[in-house]
Amino acid sequence: MISDDSCIARCPERATSTPPVGGPEPRSRGTETLGVYFHYTPLELPVCTRRRFHPNVCQISSDAGPEKRVLRPAAGPPPGGGRPPRWPPQAPGAEGLHARFHWMGDHVPAFRVPGGQVHVLHSPDEFYQVMKARIKTAKTRVVIASLYLGTGPLEQDLVDCMQEALESSQREGGASDLQISILLDHTRGSRGKRNSRSMLLPLLQRFPAHMRVSLYHTPDLRGVLRLLVPQRFNETIGVQHIKVYLFDNSLIMSGANLSDSYFTNRQDRYVLLEECPALADFFSQLVGAVGDVSLQLQPDGSERMEEGMVHPYRGNRAEFSLVARRRIMGVVNAAQTRQRLQEAEPEAAGAPPTDTWVFPLVQMRPLGIHLDEQVTERLLTEAGGQAQVYLTSGYFNLTRAYMRLVLGAGARFHILMASPEVNGFFGAQGLAGAIPAAYTHIAQQFYSKVCHLGQQHRVRLHEFHRLHWTFHAKGLWYYLHGCDRPCLTLIGSPNFGYRSVHRDLEAQIAIVTDNQDLQTQLQQEQEMLYQRSTEVSSATFRQPDRYVRLWVQLVTPLIKNFF
DSSP states (O other): OOOTTSHHHHOOOBOSSOOOTTSOOOEEETTEEEOOOOOOBTTBOOEEEOOOSOTTOOEEETTOOOOOOOOSOOSSOOGGGGOOOOSSOOOTTOOSHHHHHGGGGGTSOOEEOOGGGEEEEOSHHHHHHHHHHHHHHOSSEEEEEOSOBOOSHHHHHHHHHHHHHHHHHHHTSSSOOOEEEEEEEHHHHTOSSSSHHHHHHHHHHHOTTTEEEEEEOOTTSOHHHHHHSOTTTGGGGOOBOOOEEEETTEEEEESOOBSHHHHHTEEOOEEEEOSOHHHHHHHHHHHHHHHHTSEEEOTTSOEEOOTTOOOTTTSOHHHHHHHHHHHHHHHHHHHHHHHHHHHTSOOOTTOOOOOEEEEEEEEEGGGTEEHHHHHHHHHHHTOOTTOEEEEEESSOOBOHHHHHHHHHOSSEEEEEEEOGGGSTTTTOSGGGGGHHHHHHHHHHHHHHHHHHTTOTTTEEEEEEOOTTOEEOOOEEEEEOTTOSSOSEEEEESOOSBHIIIIISBEEEEEEEEOOHHHHHHHHHHHHHHHTTEEEOOTTGGGSGGGOOOHHHHHHHHHHGGGO
């Protein structure tokens, strides 16, 4: 269980002075102020240590660095054997994180994961190398969900790793156990002559009994609309946007796709969860359920639906959504049922204390599923007092509901977005080249609302800058009042915008943790991103390169719900 003597519940009051970008605020203890305006480096971070010197004081140590991550495959099962969790922990008089966030377990399954088995990855190359290594050593399953697979040499290396793993599995004698299941978006994965399908077809032809390639097609792109919308823009109607990379009982949750820029110079977020059988089973089943209602790529290059499934754009729209919703929610509901049954059993003797919980959040509005939206809205609603929320989106375009909650909440918000030059559409040809200006216009309108409400002290905007890089990070970090490290993070595919909520298939996880090392990793991650940012002011939008043409200003309100 999450201990009730954690620094989360014991931190002192904060002072009201303004912190530097990405850093914590100073904390006061009586009349004494604890100065915590350090120059942060990856090896020197202030951390809360659990000492019982005083019931209301978090002791500060500036020489405690994070432990080195071990990214090689784990040798054995996790402590507790991956038993389904109890939520909330059944401890008499327990206080702390579980009391604050237990409501999430009313909406979605809750998985307990030892915090020491959760590792934050920091760079595109680290993400790529870990993924290749895990594919090569997988023994039973590789499950991948992404928007698309690119067609360059780095992507080919990834496919070659899958081939190597399948060949190794067959060489080990007997029936081959390794199964590879890949879920991509149909429109994006079929674009051009050389595409995701053509990259995977040789594997499917060689290992038809061990490969599954599913191509999800939104039910909203049908009829005349499907015929008229150009191939380059048909994905604006809706896509499969979930990003899950699963290897046996370990998985990476991310917002990154499978193409070269995401492996080299496109900044995203990634978290590796080691040896979490129950959580891995859930996401394997979730991806499988979406795959069941998707078109199946065949070895001859054709595609077909699974037996008994409704076709997404030829069949009845309402019937397709109903079948898909039942299939997908069946996975969610079954996990919750298993956990409720487990709660009735006595706690195993010697079970390790729970310090980290993972809540999978699914959003599929076209299919009538909006769990992520419900949890995110409540999280923003209850972000009160002097809590701090660091929210980031590669494409800043908050829904009206999220915008209203941010502007009306009591917490302090630091919102990180892409500067125009690190927007993925910067320098694009044609209409796409105007998209960065459209995002500038959206950001300026939001900033004007912040200023109009006099909220500049509480809601701050930051722009990410990095030469020759693009920015795609999304999620949030939640700091409770008086604490220097986040106790909660959201990480996955949603961007907090209209598309994420209403058009696409999305999934992320909420990680609630009392593990000090994991909190420090999350703090490092947040600060690393914000240190490459500058704070937005009214002067930002007066710069010559922020000029937005009149036609872009007029068109943006009409098209903002499509990107």
